[in-house]
Structure formats: C-alpha cells, structure tokens
Amino acid sequence: MPSIDSLKTRQDLAVGRKKYAYYSLPAAEEAGLAGISRLPRSMKVLLENLLRNEDGVSVTEDDLKAVAAWIENKGAVEHEIAFRPARVLMQDFTGVPAVVDLAAMRDAMAKLGADPAKINPLNPVDLVIDHSVMVDHFGDAKAFGQNVEREYERNIERYNFLRWGSSAFNNFRVVPPGTGICHQVNLEHLAQTVWTAEEGRxxxxxxxxxxxxxxxxxxxxGLAVLGWGVGGIEAEAAMLGQPIPMLIPEVIGFKLTGKLPEGATATDLVLTVTQMLRKKGVVGKFVEFFGPAIAGMTIEDQATIANMAPEYGATCGFFPVSQATIDYLTATGREKARVALVEAYAKAQGLWIxxxxxxxxxxxxxxxxISTVVPSLAGPKRPQDRVELTVAAPAFATALADVFARPTDAPRVAVEGEKFDLGDGDVVIAAITSCTNTSNPSVLIAAGLVARKAHALGMKVKPWVKTSLAPGSQVVTDYLTDAGLQKDLDALGFNLxxxxxxxxxxxxxxxxxxxSKAINDNGLVATSVLSGNRNFEGRVNPDVQANYLASPPLVVAYALAGSMRIDITKEPIGQDKKGNDVFLKDVWPTSDExxxxxxxxxxxxxFAKRYADVFKxxxxxxxxxxxxxxxxxxxxNSTYVQNPPYFEGLSMEPAPVSDIVEARILGIFGDSITTDHISPAGSIKKASPAGQYLTNHGVDALDFNSYGARRGNHEVMMRGTFANIRIRNRITPDIEGGVTKHFPSEDTMSIYDAAMRYQSEGRPLVVFAGKEYGTGSSRDWAAKGTRLLGVRAVIAESYERIHRSNLVGMGVVPLQFKEDGWQKLxxxxxEIVTIRGLTDANVGKLKPRQDLWVELFRPSDGKMARFPVRCRIDNQTELDYFKAGGVMPYVLRNLARGDEK
Structure with missing residues (x-):
C-alpha cells in the first residue's frame, strides 16, 4: 500500500454560503487507502478521526493502513489505535470526581508556581446532574416538588461544588438538576451529529x-453519533486532550427488515434485539444497524435500540445518518445551518444511508x-432474558420455584393496617423511568392512552403498587400535558x-x-415492572427480588393488574366502575391513535423553549x-467533596520509578473479580470503615447516602475499595467481604485498616487475581481506590481492557502471569514480593509489554520462588503516564512546562 499524506485529504465543503474544511474519505481512498468506501460507517468515523489527527506519534500512517486493511481481515487482526473523541459527557455520580480532580490539579498548578487557569478541559465537557433524585414521594401532585427539596437537602455540598465548577472552568458546562437524563438531553440538544471547531480562519x-x-x-x-461509555479515568484523559487507546473492532452488521406489527412497541423490538445479540456474543465489538426497515424508523426508535448496547454487550449500536436524522435535528430545534451541514457532510463522506x-x-x-416482534418483557434478573407476554405468567411461576426456591402455592399474607394482602409475584413498583424509553414519544403517549382508557372506565391501580413517572426531559411533560394525557396518568398515580x-x-x-415488612417477614418474592434497561437483583429496590423490563404502556397495565401471576393477555387486568371485567385489549391503543x-x-x-436556557x-x-x-x-468539614492527595509533594520532574521491593500482599482473589467488587457502590453500612468515618464526622446513618453520591470524597471511597460484601479474599478464605490478614502479626481486619497499617510501616502492596480481573462497569474508583490504598502492582491472569488502562492511568502497574496463575504458587x-525491572536504572529500560520476574519469599520456611510476568503497560503513551505517576500528573506537568515557556 502506498504512503498516505493525510494533509492532502483535507478539502473544502461548501454548504450554502459557508465553506468548511474537512478530511475527505473519498480523497483518502484515491490517495491509496483502497476499498474504504465499503467499510462499515462506524469504521469510517474512526478512520476520519485518525486521518484528522495523524501526527506520526500517537497516530501513524500504519494506523491508517490498518483500518483500510479491515476490508480484508474484518477486525480479526489486533491493532491498537488512538481515538480522540470530539467531546465528553458526564452524569453527576461519575462526573463529580472528575471535577474534583480538575480542582486539585489547579491547586497543584499553583504550588508549582504556574498559572492555575491553565487547567481546563481541552475538549468540550457537558455534565448533566441526573442521578441524584430519588422517589421518596409519589402518587400526588406534590411529589415532584417534595423530591426536589429532598434532593437538594441530600446533595447541597456536591451541588455547591459543581456550581463553582460551571463558572470556574472553560469548556465545561453543567446542566442543573431537574432538567432531564443526560442521554436524553444529549439526544435532544447537546449532540450535533457533525461537530465543528475553529482552526485559524x-x-x-x-x-x-x-x-x-x-x-x-x-x-x-441512534443519532449517528459514535460514542460509548468509559471509565472515569479514561474520560478525564479525553477531557484533558489525551487519546483513548482502543483495538480496531470487529463490526457486526444487524439487518432490519419489515415493519413493526400492530400492538408491538419499540421496547419489544429492543428486547428482541438484545436477546439476539447476547446469544450471538458481541462483547467488545461494534454493532451497526442497516437494512430497509431503518427508512421507517424514527430516531427515537433507533435511540431506544442503541441505548441498550451495554445490555447486549457491544461497545456501541450505531445507526448511520439518514433522512430521519435530518428530520429529527430539525424537529428538535437545531440550527438550520447545522442541519444543512450534517446532510452535506454525511453525503460527501459516504456516511449517509x-x-x-x-x-x-x-x-x-x-x-x-421486525414484523415478527411480539409484546415482551425481560426478567426476572437480566435484560437479555426476554419473555413473550403471552407466557409471562407461567414463566414467573417457573422462576419462582427454580430461581427463587419459593413454593408456588405459598399463601398470601395480611398487611398490617391495610385492607389488602400480598403474595409472591405482586407488583409493588411500577415505574415509567430510564433513558431507554423516556426518549421515545410513541411509548410514552401509549402509556398515557392506556391510562386515559383505564381512567375513563373508572379503574384504579392496586393499592400496594408504588407508581412513578420520571421523564427523561421536560419536553415529555410538555407533550403529555398538551395531549391531556398527564391528567390521566396522574389519576392512576403516575404523577411526575x-x-x-x-x-x-x-x-x-x-x-x-x-x-416492606410484609415482604421481608414472610420472604415474599415481590416484583417490579419498569421501563428501564437494568433489572439485576437488588438493584431496583432491596425489598424486590424479581424485576421485569417492559414498555411504558405495559408498566401501566401491570400497575392495574397488580401481579405478574396474572396472564394479562387473557385474564382481566381489573374492573370498571360498574364491576365489569376489563381486559388489556380494552385499554390498549392503536398505532394510529x-x-x-x-x-x-x-x-x-x-424543544426550543425548554433548551433555550438549559444551563440556567x-x-x-x-x-x-x-x-x-x-x-x-x-x-x-465536607463529607462529600475533599481535595484528593494525588498531587501531594508533586515536583516539576517526576521521581524515577523504583522497583517494588519487599511488598506485602493485600489480597488474593479468584476469577471474574469485577469493578463492582473492587469499587465501592451502593449503600454504606454503618459498621464498615466508610460508615465509621461518616459517623465520626457527625453524619447520622440515615444521611449516609450512597457511595455513588460521595465519589467526590476520597476518604469515603478508599475505605470502600475491596469492601464489597460478596468479595472473597483467599487470604481469609472462610470470611466473605472486604477482609484480610496483616502480616507478620496475622491480625484479621478490614482491607482498608490493613492497608493503612502497611502504609505506616512503609510497606508497598500488591494484589493477586485470576482471570478477567476488572470486568463490569469500568469505574474510576476501582483504580483510584487501589492506588490510594498503597497498591503498586496487580498480578492477574488476564484483565478487562478498560480497567487495565485505568490502573496504568493511576500509576499502578498491571502484570500478567505468563504461565500458571497464583494457585500453583x-x-x-x-509472602514478601519483589518485582524488579521497573526502574530506568536497570539495564534495558522498561518497554511496553516487557517481560519481568517476580520474586516470592516465604518467611515461615525461608523458601524463595521466581515466576515470569508480562508488564501490561501496552504502549508508549501508557508508559509515559506510568513514569509520570499517572495521567493527571503527566498532563499537569506538560501544562506547567508550557506555562514556563
């Protein structure tokens, strides 16, 4: 393949009276990247990204050729590239620690004698505060106002901090609470499909x-914007202008034909797609949708499918630019010039379908x-476990016995102080919620129509059902109110x-x-029905074991029926005001309605009105x-936001990396240790180190909030690291939870307490693990907490890609067994552990993916052992981060040096 000069692919694109510069893919094909016109459109987006950012260092000509070669190898050849996203999106749980780190970098910049104002996101960042509202109040007109008041009471320290950040940093915007879910705000307003930036004139x-x-x-x-979720450290790196390393992906094409039948919804379609892709196996791959059915789909339908990519396991679920994209951008109030640019650019680049x-x-x-899609739910524990509505009742009965080990004929129980009883399968939560469905007017209007028809018949929701409506944006309230449907939803308890x-x-x-008492005293398997994307056991509510994902209109139907044990396709879902049976078909709307x-x-x-002052x-x-x-x-005194210690004692030149000498082992873990095991999440127990910290700082247990809400305080988060109640440390094999032994004392204690004792003794720490270490949601605190506990290296059989990268980004070295795992040792x-070859003082300085030796000394018998490992610092950029002590010190020093000049 001939050499490629990316600068020669830069051309002008005239749109109306304005000219834009762009990097032309057709020109790149003519210049030697043969066949790229047949690439999947998601791959074309990656190729343009490389073409535009080719610098001979982070992006080379070989990278361009590797993408072009995809036509032949279809992603089967491993080749790492550096992806530079146009922007970063954050929600408040994961966004607060990133802003804390920026604020800490400004303090460190000042201590280095440089200008703290130099610390700003180098790429645009939008943070949407959407994860902090809780359904404390429901079922009446006051619920929204009361929940807002409680939200601010709980989170005022965090909101004070984010309010400061929104005014202190350039390139950083905060969408305040009560606006919407970040993904829907992104879809309706923030995303542009084609981005622009000024370069000179x-x-x-x-x-x-x-x-x-x-x-x-x-x-x-769904709006033809290539994007996916990353760990917080990766997001911070992108925010600070650093590339995200990724392997060139395989791309699975998903061809859609036909038309949705009467009675089926976009939710039913996405549950079907999720089941199919889970069965196929698409983890780490791109999925790209194509086919004639796309012409009849709305962007909202496409976004519903794209949203569930984490559930079907793909990196992304991409839809190309089409006429629907143009129609949606216009309908949601994007500028006319931008809409015209999107169409012209997509057609010029071969991104149009x-x-x-x-x-x-x-x-x-x-x-x-898609004409074969039927009404469905997914549950009782996983999004991919689709159940057709016609067999949902017997499927629950089977799950009751097989999954929950509960007799199918257990009697119903009385509820103290109430005129009703409860039984297994009763729906105690019916929630129209989540980004998946609340972006889609068709299913929300359908829910409103079910409510209208039921209300007109005088029907009521069962008294044990907690109902809620949490729209993804204020526009939803506008159109439900305009149509008169909000009144009908309110009448059934689905108040905002x-x-x-x-x-x-x-x-x-x-x-x-x-x-709650009736459920827990009698071991009932209560259920929830929600229009969401996550239904894992224990996630929705601690009292609810069985959880089902469903379309919003089915949520309303099940609230009326009150039980998963009713076959709502055949049995009545309730009675009208005259006592007559009402069936699902009596309240289900037609697609024409x-x-x-x-x-x-x-x-x-x-859209124009609601987003005119979206940041106000x-x-x-x-x-x-x-x-x-x-x-x-x-x-x-804040227990929510504290200055992290990452930059304590930072000098302009990083200290040389030292070998890890005579380290102690903090934990030995098995296979598939996830970031849910490593990173603190969920509620904070009073007896835990984090709970003790909060108690000592005058916080009542009722106000502990969650680890997620306290991610801006490293003192809480490091105490929760490796503290999951289900983690099992092989050093203390008979104890479940975040416990270890301190050596040589052999005292049993929490992992946090042991780490602090080792730190006081000046001992570095290592962690051993099995296969797939760090799988799951790639939380930043899984790496940050590891670093703050004093762990300098993790030695595992294999790693989840993002967590491995995050460890390097925090200055922790990931090492991989070359032969047998720790079990054979x-x-x-x-044991006392020594790892040599990290310091540049050694002969043959450390290189990416270099082989090293680990020495083990066992004091009890005086025996020494050695075994080989591969250093999983995989490229030069990561090595630079590691030598600097992490990505944040690396960027900070570079900015400070620029300031010196």
Missing amino acids: KTVAYPDTVVGTDSHTTMIN DETSEDPIFTDVLELD VGYGCTTCIGNSGPLDPAV IAAIQKKSVTPKM GDEHWQAIKVTGGQTYEWDD GLTGE
Missing part, C-alpha cells in the same frame, strides 16, 4: 463523537424481520416524581413500611452562591 467539520461516564452513552448512536445505499462489508451479519435516573439505578425510594397525538402534540417549539436551572440552583475563584475553597498471603 477555517471552520473544520468532522463527525460528532463522544465518550461518557455512563454506560448508556451509546443511546446517542438510504434505499439506494450499497451494504458495507461486516465481520458478520444478523438479520431480524422528577427528571432523572430513578428506579433503574436503584433510586426507587422506600416502599410503604407495612408493605399514538401517531395522531404524536404528530399534534410533539412540536419543535417545545431553577430557583434552587440559582440560589446557590458560588465561592472561590480560579481555585476551589475546600471545606475540611501455593500463596497464603504471608
């Missing part, structure tokens, strides 16, 4: 790409005739409870105490007084 156009600190960032793939388009080459192809992620992330709030209301009530004016916030947000200037005024935890 030229405006450069390029594909809108994004990484987000929430796994469902993939929802934006219509009925005349030639199908790309894919790694493999699946096909679904807040704009944000609620039930899907466990913010469902408490059940009625009497209902839904479409007529959507056409009339969803208008561009609503309500009176609560505006009342927050901003304190501090370029640097933050840290409050030593007979480890007890008493």
Whole structure:
C-alpha cells in the first residue's frame, strides 16, 4: 500500500454560503487507502478521526493502513489505535470526581508556581446532574416538588461544588438538576451529529463523537453519533486532550427488515434485539444497524435500540445518518445551518444511508424481520432474558420455584393496617423511568392512552403498587400535558416524581413500611415492572427480588393488574366502575391513535423553549452562591467533596520509578473479580470503615447516602475499595467481604485498616487475581481506590481492557502471569514480593509489554520462588503516564512546562 499524506485529504465543503474544511474519505481512498468506501460507517468515523489527527506519534500512517486493511481481515487482526473523541459527557455520580480532580490539579498548578487557569478541559465537557433524585414521594401532585427539596437537602455540598465548577472552568458546562437524563438531553440538544471547531480562519467539520461516564452513552448512536461509555479515568484523559487507546473492532452488521406489527412497541423490538445479540456474543465489538426497515424508523426508535448496547454487550449500536436524522435535528430545534451541514457532510463522506445505499462489508451479519416482534418483557434478573407476554405468567411461576426456591402455592399474607394482602409475584413498583424509553414519544403517549382508557372506565391501580413517572426531559411533560394525557396518568398515580435516573439505578425510594415488612417477614418474592434497561437483583429496590423490563404502556397495565401471576393477555387486568371485567385489549391503543397525538402534540417549539436556557436551572440552583475563584475553597468539614492527595509533594520532574521491593500482599482473589467488587457502590453500612468515618464526622446513618453520591470524597471511597460484601479474599478464605490478614502479626481486619497499617510501616502492596480481573462497569474508583490504598502492582491472569488502562492511568502497574496463575504458587498471603525491572536504572529500560520476574519469599520456611510476568503497560503513551505517576500528573506537568515557556 502506498504512503498516505493525510494533509492532502483535507478539502473544502461548501454548504450554502459557508465553506468548511474537512478530511475527505473519498480523497483518502484515491490517495491509496483502497476499498474504504465499503467499510462499515462506524469504521469510517474512526478512520476520519485518525486521518484528522495523524501526527506520526500517537497516530501513524500504519494506523491508517490498518483500518483500510479491515476490508480484508474484518477486525480479526489486533491493532491498537488512538481515538480522540470530539467531546465528553458526564452524569453527576461519575462526573463529580472528575471535577474534583480538575480542582486539585489547579491547586497543584499553583504550588508549582504556574498559572492555575491553565487547567481546563481541552475538549468540550457537558455534565448533566441526573442521578441524584430519588422517589421518596409519589402518587400526588406534590411529589415532584417534595423530591426536589429532598434532593437538594441530600446533595447541597456536591451541588455547591459543581456550581463553582460551571463558572470556574472553560469548556465545561453543567446542566442543573431537574432538567432531564443526560442521554436524553444529549439526544435532544447537546449532540450535533457533525461537530465543528475553529482552526485559524477555517471552520473544520468532522463527525460528532463522544465518550461518557455512563454506560448508556451509546443511546446517542441512534443519532449517528459514535460514542460509548468509559471509565472515569479514561474520560478525564479525553477531557484533558489525551487519546483513548482502543483495538480496531470487529463490526457486526444487524439487518432490519419489515415493519413493526400492530400492538408491538419499540421496547419489544429492543428486547428482541438484545436477546439476539447476547446469544450471538458481541462483547467488545461494534454493532451497526442497516437494512430497509431503518427508512421507517424514527430516531427515537433507533435511540431506544442503541441505548441498550451495554445490555447486549457491544461497545456501541450505531445507526448511520439518514433522512430521519435530518428530520429529527430539525424537529428538535437545531440550527438550520447545522442541519444543512450534517446532510452535506454525511453525503460527501459516504456516511449517509438510504434505499439506494450499497451494504458495507461486516465481520458478520444478523438479520431480524421486525414484523415478527411480539409484546415482551425481560426478567426476572437480566435484560437479555426476554419473555413473550403471552407466557409471562407461567414463566414467573417457573422462576419462582427454580430461581427463587419459593413454593408456588405459598399463601398470601395480611398487611398490617391495610385492607389488602400480598403474595409472591405482586407488583409493588411500577415505574415509567430510564433513558431507554423516556426518549421515545410513541411509548410514552401509549402509556398515557392506556391510562386515559383505564381512567375513563373508572379503574384504579392496586393499592400496594408504588407508581412513578420520571421523564427523561421536560419536553415529555410538555407533550403529555398538551395531549391531556398527564391528567390521566396522574389519576392512576403516575404523577411526575422528577427528571432523572430513578428506579433503574436503584433510586426507587422506600416502599410503604407495612408493605416492606410484609415482604421481608414472610420472604415474599415481590416484583417490579419498569421501563428501564437494568433489572439485576437488588438493584431496583432491596425489598424486590424479581424485576421485569417492559414498555411504558405495559408498566401501566401491570400497575392495574397488580401481579405478574396474572396472564394479562387473557385474564382481566381489573374492573370498571360498574364491576365489569376489563381486559388489556380494552385499554390498549392503536398505532394510529399514538401517531395522531404524536404528530399534534410533539412540536419543535417545545424543544426550543425548554433548551433555550438549559444551563440556567431553577430557583434552587440559582440560589446557590458560588465561592472561590480560579481555585476551589475546600471545606475540611465536607463529607462529600475533599481535595484528593494525588498531587501531594508533586515536583516539576517526576521521581524515577523504583522497583517494588519487599511488598506485602493485600489480597488474593479468584476469577471474574469485577469493578463492582473492587469499587465501592451502593449503600454504606454503618459498621464498615466508610460508615465509621461518616459517623465520626457527625453524619447520622440515615444521611449516609450512597457511595455513588460521595465519589467526590476520597476518604469515603478508599475505605470502600475491596469492601464489597460478596468479595472473597483467599487470604481469609472462610470470611466473605472486604477482609484480610496483616502480616507478620496475622491480625484479621478490614482491607482498608490493613492497608493503612502497611502504609505506616512503609510497606508497598500488591494484589493477586485470576482471570478477567476488572470486568463490569469500568469505574474510576476501582483504580483510584487501589492506588490510594498503597497498591503498586496487580498480578492477574488476564484483565478487562478498560480497567487495565485505568490502573496504568493511576500509576499502578498491571502484570500478567505468563504461565500458571497464583494457585500453583501455593500463596497464603504471608509472602514478601519483589518485582524488579521497573526502574530506568536497570539495564534495558522498561518497554511496553516487557517481560519481568517476580520474586516470592516465604518467611515461615525461608523458601524463595521466581515466576515470569508480562508488564501490561501496552504502549508508549501508557508508559509515559506510568513514569509520570499517572495521567493527571503527566498532563499537569506538560501544562506547567508550557506555562514556563
């Protein structure tokens, strides 16, 4: 293949009266990248990214040729590239620690004698506060206001900090609480499909790409924006202008044909797609949708499918630019010039899809005739476990016995102080929630129509059901109100409870105490039905074991029926005011009814009005007084936000990396240790180190909040690292939870306490693990907490890609067994570990993926052993980060040096 000069591919694109510079893929093909016109469109976006950023260092000509070679190898050859997203999206749980790190970098910059104002995101960052509202109040007109008040009471320290950040940093915007879910705000307003940036006198156009600190960032793939969720450290690196290393992916084509049948919804379609792709196996791969059915799909339908990429396991679920993209951008109030640019750019770059388009080459192809889709749910524990509605009742009965080990004929039990009883399978939570469905007017209007028909018949929701409506944006309220449907939803208890992620992330709030007591005293398998994307056991509510994902209209139907044990396709879901049986078919709307209301009530004016002042916030947000200037005024008494110690003693030149000598073992773990095991998540137990810390700081247990809400305080988070109640440390094999032994004393204690004792003794630490270390949601604190506990190396059989990268980003070296794992070593935890070859003082300086030797000394018998490992610092960029002590010190020093010049 001939050499490629990327600069020669830069051309002008005239759109109306304006000219844009862009990097032309057709020109690149003519210049020698043969066959790239047949690449999947998601791969074309990656190729343009490399073409535009080729610098001979992080992106080379070999990288361009490797992408072009995809046509032949279809992603089967491992080749790492450096991806630079156009922007970063954050939600508040994962975004707060990133802003804390920025604030800490400004303090460190000042201590280095440089200008702290130099610390700003180098790529645009939008943080949407959407994860903090809880459904404490529901079922009446006051619920929304009461939940907002409680939200601010719980989170005012965090909101004070974010309010400061929104004014202190350039290139950083905060969407205040009560606006919507980050993914829907992204879809309706923030995303542009084609991004632009000013370079001198030229405006450069390029594909809108994004990484987000929430796994469902993939929802934006429905608007032809390539994006996915990443760990917080990766997001911080992208925010600070650093590339994200990734392997060139395989791309699975998913061909959609036909038309959704009457009675089926976009939710039913996505549950079917999720099941198919899970069965196929697409972890770590791109999925790209194509086929004739796309012409009849709305962007909202596409976004519903794209949202669930984490559930079907793919990196992303990409839809190309089509006429629907243009129509949606116009309907949601994007600028006319931007809409015109999107169409012209997509057609010029071969990113457009219509009925005349030639199908790309894919790694493999699946096909679904969507006319075969039927009403479905997914549950009781996993999103991919689709159950057709017609067999949902017997399937629950089977799960009751097989999954929950509960007799199918257990009697119903009385509820103290109430006129009703409860039994297994009763629906105690019915929630219209989550980013998956609340972006889609068709299913929300359908839910409103079910409520309207039921209300007209005089039907009521069963008294044990906690109902809630948490829209993804304020526009939803506008069109439901305009259509008169909100009144009908209110009549059934589906009042507005807040704009944000609620039930899907466990913010469902408490059940009625009497209902909760009846469930727990009698071991009942209560159920929830939610229009979400996550239904793992224990996630939705601690009292609810069985959870089912369903379309919003089915959520309303099950609230009326009150039980998963009723076959709602055949049995009555309730009675009307005269006592007559009412069946699902009596209240289910037709597609024509839904479409007529959507056409009339969803208008561009609503989007324009709601997003005109999207960063302004309500009176609560505006009342927050901003304190501090370029640097933050840290409050030593805050239990939510603290200045992390990453930059303590930082000098302009990093200290030489030293070998790890005579380290102690903090933990020995088995296979598939996830970031849920490593990183603190969920509720904080009073007896835990984090709970003791909060108690000592005057926080009542009722106000502990969650680890997620306290991610801005390293003191809480490091105490929760390796503290999962289900983690099992082989040093203490008979004890479940975050416990270890300190050596040589052999005292048993929490992992945090042992780490602190080792630190006081000046001992470095290592962790041993098995296969697939760090799988799951790639939380930043899984790496940050590891570092703060004093762990300098992790030695595992294999790693999840993002967690391995995050460890390097925090200055922790990931090492991989070359031969047998730790089991063959007979480890007890008493061993003293030495790892040589890390320091540049050694002959043959450390190189990416270099082989090293680990020495083990066992004091009890005086025996010494050695075994080989591969250093999983995989490229030069990562090695630079490691030598600097992590990605943040690396960037900080570079900015400080620039300031010196």
